[in-house]
Amino acid sequence: MEAIVETKNLRVEFRAQSSGQAKKVAVKDLNLSIRAGEVFGFLGPNGAGKTTTMNVLLGFVNATSGAASLFGVDVREPIARQRIGYLPELTYYYKFLTAEELLRFYARIFSIPRTEADRRIDQLLKLVELESARQRPIKTYSKGMQQRVGLAQALINNPDLLILDEPTSGLDPLGRMKVREIIQRLKNEGKTVFFSSHELGEVETVCDRVAIINQGELKVEGRVADLVEKHQANLEQIFLNIIGYQPQLSA
Amino acid sequence: MKTVLAISGIVIKELYRRKDFYVLFVLTAVITLLMGSVSFFHDTNSVRYVKDIALLLIWISALVIAIGTTARQIPAERENRTIFPLLAKPVTRWQVILGKFAGCWLACGLALIVLYLFFGIVSGSRDHHWPLLNFCTALWLHWVMLGVVVAFVLLGSVVFTAPSSNATITFIVVLGILFLGRYLNQVALQQPEPLRSIVYGLYFLIPHLEWYDVRDLIIYDQNLVGWMDCALATLYAVIYMAVFLLGTWLVFRRKALNL
Numbered sequence: 001m002e003a004i005v006e007t008k009n010l011r012v013e014f015r016a017q018s019s020g021q022a023k024k025v026a027v028k029d030l031n032l033s034i035r036a037g038e039v040f041g042f043l044g045p046n047g048a049g050k051t052t053t054m055n056v057l058l059g060f061v062n063a064t065s066g067a068a069s070l071f072g073v074d075v076r077e078p079i080a081r082q083r084i085g086y087l088p089e090l091t092y093y094y095k096f097l098t099a100e101e102l103l104r105f106y107a108r109i110f111s112i113p114r115t116e117a118d119r120r121i122d123q124l125l126k127l128v129e130l131e132s133a134r135q136r137p138i139k140t141y142s143k144g145m146q147q148r149v150g151l152a153q154a155l156i157n158n159p160d161l162l163i164l165d166e167p168t169s170g171l172d173p174l175g176r177m178k179v180r181e182i183i184q185r186l187k188n189e190g191k192t193v194f195f196s197s198h199e200l201g202e203v204e205t206v207c208d209r210v211a212i213i214n215q216g217e218l219k220v221e222g223r224v225a226d227l228v229e230k231h232q233a234n235l236e237q238i239f240l241n242i243i244g245y246q247p248q249l250s251a
Numbered sequence: 252m253k254t255v256l257a258i259s260g261i262v263i264k265e266l267y268r269r270k271d272f273y274v275l276f277v278l279t280a281v282i283t284l285l286m287g288s289v290s291f292f293h294d295t296n297s298v299r300y301v302k303d304i305a306l307l308l309i310w311i312s313a314l315v316i317a318i319g320t321t322a323r324q325i326p327a328e329r330e331n332r333t334i335f336p337l338l339a340k341p342v343t344r345w346q347v348i349l350g351k352f353a354g355c356w357l358a359c360g361l362a363l364i365v366l367y368l369f370f371g372i373v374s375g376s377r378d379h380h381w382p383l384l385n386f387c388t389a390l391w392l393h394w395v396m397l398g399v400v401v402a403f404v405l406l407g408s409v410v411f412t413a414p415s416s417n418a419t420i421t422f423i424v425v426l427g428i429l430f431l432g433r434y435l436n437q438v439a440l441q442q443p444e445p446l447r448s449i450v451y452g453l454y455f456l457i458p459h460l461e462w463y464d465v466r467d468l469i470i471y472d473q474n475l476v477g478w479m480d481c482a483l484a485t486l487y488a489v490i491y492m493a494v495f496l497l498g499t500w501l502v503f504r505r506k507a508l509n510l
Contacts, residue, residue: 058339060508078341086339092331094261096268108257109340153336163339 004192005034009066026052028216039187041207042196049216050196085154089166095139099149110157124152144175164195204235214243258350266358275312306466309366317397321355321404322418359397385468395488396463402495409502458491
């Protein structure tokens with residue numbers, strides 16, 4: 001099956017903040033391959049290298065060595081981003097725009113014809129349940145609504161690949177459930193979803209495959225069911241075990 | 252091109268949805284109207300004086316709008332993290348810079364049209380004289396000058412982290428060029444070497460924004476600037492805009508996106 005996202009020996013190093021400090025290796029020789037139609041969970045503690053990996057895939061950061069491609073196109077080429085949708089973690093969209101204007105702006109970037117853009121905007125605002133607030137400035141939106149408008153903008157070009165960076169971060173249980181439902185729906189439509197999350201229960205429910213990364217290194221990768229069977233534990237226990245967490249025993 | 256236009260459209264929307272422009276316009280309008288309504292014994296010099304002050308206000312307002320609007324563009328994109336979904340689309344950093352520049356410059360043009368139109372109506376209704384070509388020439392050269400300022404501030408916005416420090420520094424530099432730029436060669440002559448060469452170098456290096464200040468065309472109803480001079484002045488400004496935009500891109504293409 002075609003690899004939608006692929007990294008080969010991907011390495012990202014950052015310069016030292018001050019002289020005398022060693023350079024920081026954020027990602028160490030990462031090899032990933034995500035196939036079409038998969039929902040792939042990318043897990044790891046804070047600072048593990050998840051966002052850096054996503055930033056390389058999106059062309060925000062250049063890799064020190066190795067290669068990364070989307071749909072077989074080098075991520076450094078802007079055209080590689082034509083068929084993707086991206087939802088960053090906690091973004092505050094242009095506050096002076098309404099949801100409709102924001103989506104129209106992104107539709108113009110993709111050169112979507114006006115009638116098609118109108119249709120998609122209606123469809124997406126319905127999907128993320130923001131129809132009633134479509135004419136309101138984004139500055140009046142709650143955090144959950146902002147996250148949902150973010151999800152709508154990520155879908156405006158009807159992408160084949162969605163990259164979601166902690167899509168449920170900061171949302172209440174209802175907001176999280178709604179986002180999860182949307183991911184599930186996209187999965188049913190055959191979209192490929194690559195997302196990072198700290199919500200392991202959510203990952204276990206939604207994902208076909210997961211990768212756990214710690215200190216920039218890929219520790220484990222595989223189907224959720226296979227990992228659970230192999231380790232005889234749930235995903236949370238596997239995760240804690242892999243990152244070397246030792247529970248403090250109370251007296 | 253569509254991407255650049257889409258980004259510039261957002262900048263223009265921001266300008267007319269924020270209060271800054273309206274505050275400046277109302278302030279300029281009230282002062283112009285108040286001064287225009289005062290009659291100084293039908294003395295033509297005092298009418299010219301009123302025009303001079305009103306045009307000065309327009310110049311200050313336009314500079315505040317240009318610098319204020321441009322200085323916050325890229326830092327706001329980074330601070331609010333809107334740069335991430337934008338660059339995750341098939342958009343290059345160069346297109347972001349061009350879009351921001353075009354948006355700020357066009358927004359300044361729209362603000363200038365409103366301000367000059369208002370001033371022209373007030374001034375014409377008192378003078379019963381409508382020197383339309385003088386107004387158009389002054390407006391065009393003013394707008395071209397603002398293009399250089401916008402490109403310069405955009406460069407500042409990727410060099411300085413805080414928009415306030417960028418705005419302050421660029422405002423001082425622009426005012427310095429406007430007031431002192433024309434005298435730098437004379438200052439150079441009075442200096443010993445190597446300071447003389449440095450000041451001379453500076454004289455030839457800075458964009459001479461003061462050349463675009465043709466307020467006297469309106470105040471004293473002077474002869475029009477020739478078309479060729481206008482075209483050369485525009486070309487001179489375009490070269491500086493291109494240099495500043497290229498500098499902005501060179502800094503921004505390697506810059507980390509998060510603040």
